[in-house]
Amino acid sequence: MRYMATYDLMETLRNTNAWLGATARTMASYPAFSLMTNPGLQWMAAWGEVTERTFERMVVKPDWGIRTLTCEDGKDHLVSIDTVVEKPFGDLLHFNVQEREEQPRKILLVAPMSGHYATLLRSTVKSLMVNCEVYVTDWHNARDIPVSAGKFDVEDYTLYLVDFMRHLGPDTHVIAVCQPAPLTLAATAYLAGEDPDAQPRSLTLIGGPIDPNANATEVTDFGHRVTMGQLEETMIQRVGFKYPGVGRMVYPGLLQLASFVSMNLDRHSKAFQEQILKVSKGQASDHDAHNRFYDEYLAVMDMPAEFYLSTVERIFKDGEIARNAFTVEGKPVDIGKITKVAVKTVEGANDDISAPGQCIAALDLCTGLPDSMKASHVEPGAGHYGIFAGKSWRNNIRPLVLDFIDQNSGATRKATDGNPAKAGAKTAAKAANSNVA
Template structure:
């Protein structure tokens, strides 16, 4: 019960702050307050607006809010989001561009389950939609999943990816971003033995911890310094009475958010102080840069306790992927069995989450894959976010990934340009 109490206490604090913000906003907005202009009341109203919005966003799953897509026909096309596979812990979604012929590039974007929703990849989705038939993994908030649905750990996650790949067929190209990189690699290896014909056409791994020890960061240092017992006692709580998953053990989103913010406390404090001043001066806007970023950043989701703990123990501490000792349901998963799937690695030179070296370690594990099927790209000056959603992604990495997909498609387009090698292993 102590864990459930902690969960409900955190939600009570969040709810109270949201209420205080709404109250301050309402009080500062009274017409009577404008009779005698007072900068202090303008500041109170602005503080209330920013505070209410911030704490309200923490428990709301963001909408995709995808705009119309302009295509070669000169028309704007709406985007429908349709579930292809619906499961208890996550769905496979299809971004259907209405009125457009099916694109030859079929892409599965594997979103992280690391505290934020799949909408964190909104910019990645928008950049790929015009050129691809795009699918994405949409992981559910563990607080909303009844205990009766059972557990969900790294093995279950891997099997979900296996099922999604089977559903989409062997002509799909998989792009895994950050946390799911090692598990996407494991899922492909699992298929290589179980159903080789169901393997994807290519696998692009972007900034993920295949071998965390190849280039240690603060994230890996934290994982190594904490025992599993301490992590269970300090990070794991039971979902409170407010949600359908009452009683389920989780790593709460609010606790994760506290950790995210504490890493850059001064930066966040300055950002919120600046936003309050802008709103008090009438310069704030509904979709300004601050709101666009923090509406997504503050929207956090609970992870199942078993997924979080098994990730730390098996991926970071025991390095099962890096040592090729990972197993699913007692069955060894041998990464060297991947012999036909082209694999491309993308890393950012300034990535402080998955530092250069962690992801490219996958190529050394692919001993059964010829060098002609391997490629790697290190993006100069790019941080973690930039390699999948920033300027580096848009201008440099995305074109390389699309070229890689075309080069490893069964029937590349006749007018497709010959891809430029990412390194000596061009996979072309």
Template sequence: MRYMTTYDLMETLRNTNQWMGASAMSLASYPVFSMVPNPMFQWMAAWGEVTERTFQRMVCKPDWGIESITGEDGRDHLIKVETVIERPFGDLIHFDVTGREEMDRRVLLVAPMSGHYATLLRSTVRSLLPDCEVYVTDWHNARDIPVSAGKFDVEDYTLYLVDFMQQLGSDLHVIAVCQPAPLTLAATAYLAEKNPHAQPRSLTLIGGPVDPDATPTDVTDFGRRVTMGQLEETMIQRVGFKYKGVGRLVYPGLLQLQSFMSMNGERHAKAFVDQIGRVAQGEASDHDPHNKFYDEYLAVMDMPAEFYLSTVERIFKGLEVAQNRFVVDGHQVDFGAITNVAVKTVEGGKDDISAPGQCIAALDLCTGLPDSKKASYLEPDAGHYGIFAGRSWRNNIRPLVLDFIDANSEAPAKRSRTSPRKAKAKAANKNAAA
């Protein structure tokens, strides 16, 4: 009951702050106060508006918000999100572009289960849709999953990826962003041994901790500083009575958000103070840059406790993937079994979460893969977010990834709006790792 009480206490504090913000905004917005020549009421209403929105977003799953794209024919094509596979802990979804023939490039975008929803990759999906058939792993909030659904750890996550890849077939290109990079590599190796015909054609790993010790960061050092007992005691709670997953052990989203915010506390505090000022002066809007960023950033989800703890214990502390000792469902996978899947790594020079060196370690693990099928790219000025969703992704990384996909397909894709040239295999792999 102690863990459940703590969970409900956090939700109570969040709910109270949301209520205080709404109350302050409503009270200070009464027309009668406009007769009083005091800016205090404007600032009070602004504080209330920003506070209510901030705490309300913490328990909302954002929409994808991708309604249409402009096709090659110059017309707008509506986007329909379809569920291909439905599972208790996550679905495989497809962004169907109505009125368009299926694209040759079929991409599975593996979203992280690290505190945010898959919608964090919204801009990544939007940028790929004009040129690819896009599938995404849409992980569920653990607080909404009944205890009867059972456990979900790193092995279950890997097997989910295996099933998704087998469902989509071998004519597939996989892009894993951040946290799932080592597990996606493991899923590919698992298929290489168990079902070689279901392997994807290419695998692109973006900013993931394949070898956390290659270049330690504050995130990886944290896993070293604390024991598993300390983590379980301080980070794990039981879902409270408000949600369907009541009683499930989780790493709460609100606790994760506190960790996220503390990493750049001064910058976040300044951003909120500045936003209150803009609201008070009538310069803010519903979808201004602040709201656009924080509506997504503040929307956090609970992780299954066993997934969080096994990630820390096996990926960060035990280095099972980095040392080629990872076991899935009783079978020790061998990354050397990957012989046909082209592998590319992407890293950001200013990434303070998965620093350069952590992801490229995947190429050394693939001992059975020829150098012609290995490639790596370092974006010098990009941080963690920028390598998959920012300007660096749009202008530099995305064209290289599409070229890599084309170079490792049976035939060139039907079209490539940003990269009209038809890349040859050697050209796309010109940055192959030695």
């Protein structure tokens, strides 16, 4: 019961802070107080507004917010988000651009299960949708999954990816962002051994810890520093009575958020102080840069305890993927059996989460793959977020990834000009900067 009590205590603290913020904002905004000018009341209302929004966003799943897309024909097309595969711990979504011809590039974008929702890849999805059929793994919040659904660890995660790849077929190009990179590599190797005809055509791994020991970071140091017993005792809690997953053992999203914030505490503190000042001066808006970023950043999800613990133990501590010693349901997964899937790695020179060297280790593990089907790229000046979102992704990395996909695609490309990758990049940049209804 103490695990459940701790979970409910954290939720109580979050609720209390949200209530304090709402109370301060409401009290300081009484019309009677406007009879006298009081900067203290203005600051109090601003503090309440920012505080309330901050703590309320922590339990809200963000919306994709992709309703229309400006395509290469210059017209705005409606976008429907269809669930094509539905599973207890995650769905496969298709971003269907209506009244547009099916695009020859079919991309499976594997989103991380690392504390944030798949919507963290919103800008990545928008940039690819311009001239690709985009499918995304949408992982569920463990607090909303009943205990009757069973466990979910790294092997189950791998098998989910295997099922998604089988559903999409062999003409798929897979892009894995950050955390899922090693397990996506394992899923591809699993298919190579069990169902070769279902393998995707290409695999792009972006900033993932294939070999966490290749270049140590604060994340990898933490993984080696603590014991599994310490992690289970301090990080794992049982979902409280408020949610459908009551009784499920999880690694709470609020704990993960505390870890994220502590890594750059000064920067986040300064950002919130500046936002309170802007609100008090009437210079902030509902969708300004601060709110757009933190509405997504603060929205966190619980992870199944067995997934979190097995990731730390098997990927980081034991290095099963790095040693090519990973197993699924007792069957060895030999990465060397990948012989037909082109593999590309992308790293950021300034990545402090998955440092350069960790991801490119995948190419050495693909011993059965010719060098002509391997590629790598290190983006100068890019941090972890920059290699899959922002200018570095749109202007530099995305064109390289699409060019790699085209080089390893069996489908006949419909050229828009001499270079379809560059043409797509220009249109994608235009679409990403346009207003989405």
